[in-house]
Amino acid sequence: MRPIFFLFFILLFSNCEKNMEASADMKIATVKLPPRQDSDSKDKQLPNEVSQKIIKTANLRFETDDLEKTYSEIQKALAVSKGTILNDSQGKDYGSxxxxxxxxxxxxxFDIFINDISKGVSYFESKEITAEDVTEQFIDLTSRLKTKKKLEERYLEILKKATKVSEILEIEEQISNIREEIEAKEGKLKYLESQVSESTIIIQFYKTTAEKEGVKISYGSKLWTAIKSGFFSLSDFLIELLSVWPFVLIFCVLAYFIRKRFKRRKKE
Incomplete structure (x- = not known):
């Protein structure tokens, strides 16, 4: 009788256990789990409050027939784009x-300005345009800055509760170091913001002078230039001659007396 009762108890216990597992599975099934996201996609997604940060630069070089006209066109395009000139230098080398x-x-x-100044250029000797994405660097600096500021707040709270002079000095030293790091990161963020908000553009333009001026001068112009040069040389010679007229006069008087003396000797 006892074995039969023991067997009945085991079957009853196993049946209850199965019913409990089934009810637990039903409870888990009713819970709505959030959609699964890969870790890579999480890393690539940007925070909603941070927009993409791009640093744009351009370096242009071309030839022109009129430096002043080209500079005037650049100024007009700059006024439309609300830009400013940082450096302006000009010079002359061999042939240009x-x-x-x-x-x-x-x-x-940026694109509007590049298009405006490109309209009057037949071709560019060099045209380099770059776009550097610094979004991750910006996010990293922002995150580190927030962490340092929270750490500074914690040290300030500890400083209020400190009683020993040694503890106060040590905490103040830590706060000073954290403040230096905060200022350094804030400076980097401001620099990045300035680079992103305003694009740097370098424009180099030149005019060839030697060959073009040689073609424009005709043979008649060269002949007339030679005549004028000879006339000016003769004028210079006469002016130099007038400056030494006393010596010329003495020479003429001496020549006259010497010649007259030779004539007397021939007659004798």
Whole structure:
């Protein structure tokens, strides 16, 4: 009788256990789990409050027939794009005169400015345009800055509760170091913001002088130039001659007396 009762108890216990597992599975099934995301896609997604940070730069070089006209056109395009000139230098080397301009243009007007100054250029000797994405660097600096500021707040709270002079001095030293790091990161963020908000553009344009001026001078012009040069040389000679007239007069008087003496000797 006892074995039969023991067997019945085991079957009853196993049946209850199965019912409990089934009810537990039903409870788990009713819970709505969030959609699964890969770790890579999480890393690639940007925070909603941070927009993409792009640093744009351009370096242009071309030849022109009129330096002043080209510079005037660049100024007009710069006024439309609300840009500013940072550096402006000009000079002359063998066979050409040139002008180099370094300027800043708001990033939203970068493409407009490049298109405006490209209209009057037949071809570019060099045209380099770069776009550097610094979004991750910006996010990293922002995150580190927030962490340092929270750490600074914690040290300030601890400083309020400190009683010993040694503890106060040690905490103040830590706060000073953290403050230096915060200022350094804030400086980097401001620099990145300025580079992103305003694009740097370098424009180099020049005019060839030696060959073009040689072609424009005709043979008649060269002949007339030679005549004028000879006339001016003769004038210079006469002026030099007038400056030594006393010596010329003495020479003429001496020549006259010497000649007269020779004539007397021949007659004798």
């Amino acid at each position: 005169v040139y002008r180099n301009i370094r300027l800043k243009v708001p990033s939203q007007n």
